[in-house]
Amino acid sequence: MRSIDPGFSDESEHMRDIQVVLDENYINYYLYDLFHKDKHFSVSETLFSWMPEEFIGGGTAIRALLNTSIWSFLFPELKKYKSGSKLDFRCGFNKDYLITGQLDHADIS
Numbered sequence: 001m002r003s004i005d006p007g008f009s010d011e012s013e014h015m016r017d018i019q020v021v022l023d024e025n026y027i028n029y030y031l032y033d034l035f036h037k038d039k040h041f042s043v044s045e046t047l048f049s050w051m052p053e054e055f056i057g058g059g060t061a062i063r064a065l066l067n068t069s070i071w072s073f074l075f076p077e078l079k080k081y082k083s084g085s086k087l088d089f090r091c092g093f094n095k096d097y098l099i100t101g102q103l104d105h106a107d108i109s
Helices: 024-035 045-048 057-063 075-078 096-098
Strands: 041-044 090-092
Touching: 041 045, 045 057
Parallel strands: none
Antiparallel strands: 041 090
């Protein structure tokens, strides 16, 4: 691993900002780790996990926003599905996903 020689800006317009040096090896490590794990990420599952336990009606609001009638204006190909069908955005990084081109299951929580 090569040594890091961080350089911060001394210009007055940047002095009030927070300056961060991020080594690209960390980014490469996390991408490599994502590629070799059998894990996918779901927008709806992430939103549900962030929601507080006592938050009433939050699940209904998330389900109301993640449906085909809302997102079909951005993705016209969704119009072929029944209006109001559940929708979720998922992202997978593992090598099996790259080979098959799809997730193994399409269940929406």
